Amino acid sequence: MKGLALPFVFAALLAVAALIGIPSYPLHIMIVILIWAFTYTGWSLMGRFGLVSLGHGAFMGVGAYATALLWNYAGMTPWLGIPIALALAALLAVVVGYPCFKFRITGHYFALVTLALTEVVRQTVIATRDHTGGSLGFTPTPKGNDDTPGYIALQFDEKETWFLIAVLVWLVGLLIWRAVDRSMVRNALDAISEDEDSAAAAGINVTWEKLKITVLSAIMTAFGGCMYVQYQMFVSPDTVSGIGISLQIVFAVVAGGVFTKFGPTFGAIITLLLAEMLRIYIGTDAVGLDNAIYGVALVLFIVFLPKGILGSIEDAVGRQIGKVERSRAAAGSGARGA
Amino acid sequence: MGKIDTRVWLVVIAATLFVCLAYVPAIVREGDFVLAVSDVFLYESMINGLLLGGVLALLSLGLNLIFGVVDVVWICYAEIVMLGMYGIYYLHSVYGVPLAIAMPAGILITAAIGYAVHELVIRHLLDSAPINQLLATGGLLFFFQSVATLAFGIDFRNLGVSLGSFPLTEDIYISWSRLAAFAVAAACVVFLYLFLTRTFMGTAIRAISQDREIMTLMGAAQGRLYLISSAIGGGLAGLAACLLVLQYDVHPFVGLSFGPITFMICVLGGLGNMVGGFIAAFIFSELIALGGYHFDLEWGYVFAFVFFIAMMFVRPEGIMGRRS
Numbered sequence: 070m071k072g073l074a075l076p077f078v079f080a081a082l083l084a085v086a087a088l089i090g091i092p093s094y095p096l097h098i099m100i101v102i103l104i105w106a107f108t109y110t111g112w113s114l115m116g117r118f119g120l121v122s123l124g125h126g127a128f129m130g131v132g133a134y135a136t137a138l139l140w141n142y143a144g145m146t147p148w149l150g151i152p153i154a155l156a157l158a159a160l161l162a163v164v165v166g167y168p169c170f171k172f173r174i175t176g177h178y179f180a181l182v183t184l185a186l187t188e189v190v191r192q193t194v195i196a197t198r199d200h201t202g203g204s205l206g207f208t209p210t211p212k213g214n215d216d217t218p219g220y221i222a223l224q225f226d227e228k229e230t231w232f233l234i235a236v237l238v239w240l241v242g243l244l245i246w247r248a249v250d251r252s253m254v255r256n257a258l259d260a261i262s263e264d265e266d267s268a269a270a271a272g273i274n275v276t277w278e279k280l281k282i283t284v285l286s287a288i289m290t291a292f293g294g295c296m297y298v299q300y301q302m303f304v305s306p307d308t309v310s311g312i313g314i315s316l317q318i319v320f321a322v323v324a325g326g327v328f329t330k331f332g333p334t335f336g337a338i339i340t341l342l343l344a345e346m347l348r349i350y351i352g353t354d355a356v357g358l359d360n361a362i363y364g365v366a367l368v369l370f371i372v373f374l375p376k377g378i379l380g381s382i383e384d385a386v387g388r389q390i391g392k393v394e395r396s397r398a399a400a401g402s403g404a405r406g407a
Numbered sequence: 408m409g410k411i412d413t414r415v416w417l418v419v420i421a422a423t424l425f426v427c428l429a430y431v432p433a434i435v436r437e438g439d440f441v442l443a444v445s446d447v448f449l450y451e452s453m454i455n456g457l458l459l460g461g462v463l464a465l466l467s468l469g470l471n472l473i474f475g476v477v478d479v480v481w482i483c484y485a486e487i488v489m490l491g492m493y494g495i496y497y498l499h500s501v502y503g504v505p506l507a508i509a510m511p512a513g514i515l516i517t518a519a520i521g522y523a524v525h526e527l528v529i530r531h532l533l534d535s536a537p538i539n540q541l542l543a544t545g546g547l548l549f550f551f552q553s554v555a556t557l558a559f560g561i562d563f564r565n566l567g568v569s570l571g572s573f574p575l576t577e578d579i580y581i582s583w584s585r586l587a588a589f590a591v592a593a594a595c596v597v598f599l600y601l602f603l604t605r606t607f608m609g610t611a612i613r614a615i616s617q618d619r620e621i622m623t624l625m626g627a628a629q630g631r632l633y634l635i636s637s638a639i640g641g642g643l644a645g646l647a648a649c650l651l652v653l654q655y656d657v658h659p660f661v662g663l664s665f666g667p668i669t670f671m672i673c674v675l676g677g678l679g680n681m682v683g684g685f686i687a688a689f690i691f692s693e694l695i696a697l698g699g700y701h702f703d704l705e706w707g708y709v710f711a712f713v714f715f716i717a718m719m720f721v722r723p724e725g726i727m728g729r730r731s
Contacts, residue, residue: 169719169720172719177480177540182715188712192705193705196706357552360553368543368547372531
């Protein structure tokens with residue numbers, strides 16, 4: 070379990086902290102951060118291999134809206150609704166992903182196709198406003214106080230319950246990241262992102278490998294959407310779909326670091342804390358200031374720190390360790406030579 | 408031979424789709440062929456779609472120039488248009504500058520922004536992965552939006568200048584501002600074409616977009632040409648802003664409503680291909696207009712985006728483009 074001890078200890082600490090009682094506001098912030106961190110981790114699975122999707126808002130929107138619509142109109146418990154929503158997101162990923170990879174649509178062409186996808190979902194939600202509430206947003210029907218237990222409706226009044234769920238979800242996200250990191254898929258995709266033709270010549274089924282990771286990433290993002298709507302009890306097309314949210318996902322991951330396990334989590338922490346801090350200390354006069362800072366930071370990151378904050382720190386630490394080891398090795402060989 | 412064949416097929420398919428989209432929904436709904444064909448409002452929306460196409464074509468023109476020359480996707484292009492719209496609005500409505508001065512000033516502002524975007528951001532990213540360039544301009548998108556929110560608030564603002572409309576027939580009215588947008592867009596394509604083919608600078612710009620490395624070796628000042636193209640692209644955004652501000656309200660998020668469609672026009676037309684972009688703008692605008700007429704405006708956009716995705720699979724190099 071090397072490399073995962075830290076998150077488990079951290080999660081256990083968080084869980085204990087939650088049970089002994091944290092005020093509800095910091096608890097809320099932590100829940101939101103963990104849910105977004107899960108979604109961002111899902112995006113980074115693709116992003117690290119150069120598959121930059123601006124379409125993850127589409128999967129998130131499908132996850133959130135399918136779950137909520139099935140609950141409101143069919144009375145279907147999210148325990149069934151979420152798997153259906155995830156299946157829909159996976160289907161969408163295949164329908165768009167397969168031709169994309171088959172016809173070798175890469176780089177900014179891929180980003181723009183996925184951008185069109187996220188806009189399709191956003192506009193569809195707005196257009197079907199008779200059922201989805203359009204731009205005004207949509208609220209899942211609250212469970213009755215008497216009949217439906219909270220675990221069936223997946224609606225809990227206590228923030229502590231949500232917190233434990235969020236910690237669990239986040240841990241699962243990290244486990245998936247780790248499983249991918251150690252799999253053959255990762256090697257194949259690394260090769261593909263280096264040079265697609267050579268990878269294909271070496272016997273890698275490029276389309277299939279890319280499709281697998283895309284579907285996994287889409288499912289994770291859709292699940293993030295499901296969690297989001299169940300926790301927030303509100304969803305609107307602009308908070309889960311559209312170009313804005315897609316860029317937000319990309320930005321947070323790039324800021325944190327695409328190539329490291331905790332990069333997306335770190336990105337979620339800094340972006341959400343920044344927004345909250347500005348909201349608290351500057352107030353509503355500065356609506357938009359957080360995004361202005363994001364924007365400048367995103368540009369600066371890409372120009373100066375393309376590996377993200379955490380990635381760059383790890384790199385620097387790694388270089389230091391490497392230097393020490395090299396000098397030790399040099400000293401050792403010198404000693405032997407003498 | 409093969410290439411021409413696909414294009415012919417594309418035209419046939421596009422025309423069939425257009426006719427189907429125009430008449431089939433009404434025939435299904437009314438159950439009457441004659442009624443569907445003689446619906447005067449259908450033709451009005453077609454004409455409006457054509458005029459919208461002019462605006463979209465103008466919007467995609469500057470982006471296409473930058474695409475073609477610098478080979479960078481400016482995700483924030485529509486936000487530069489938005490800033491231009493604010494510039495014109497403030498100069499005219501708040502400081503009382505006449506439109507004849509406010510509009511050129513708006514164009515200068517956006518040209519300066521275009522210059523700055525290249526000088527401050529893109530120039531440092533010329534050697535990075537294309538996707539990083541795209542993301543950096545995505546950061547600028549956030550930045551411009553937020554700066555507009557901070558500086559101007561989120562209220563919808565209207566210039567309050569209307570050029571009015573004139574009747575084409577008894578039932579069909581054409582708005583002057585849309586017609587003006589259409590005419591300016593067409594004129595711009597011609598001017599840009601002449602600039603690119605008949606002037607020394609234009610020739611240099613075309614040459615550098617064909618082969619960056621060789622042209623630099625042959626003594627073309629790459630950096631300067633990129634800067635000039637970016638400034639011209641920014642200025643074209645300002646020109647689009649002049650025409651849009653007459654038709655639409657300004658608010659910080661106005662760019663999101665026509666930004667995505669603008670990139671898709673450029674890609675569908677073939678990156679950097681002005682003529683292709685011009686055609687693509689009209690395909691999109693008719694899809695939006697007809698979808699909007701028969702269903703909802705949002706469905707029009709859905710059709711346009713789905714069409715774009717499908718076209719990328721069929722012809723990733725764009726209608727008129729060559730695949731690199």
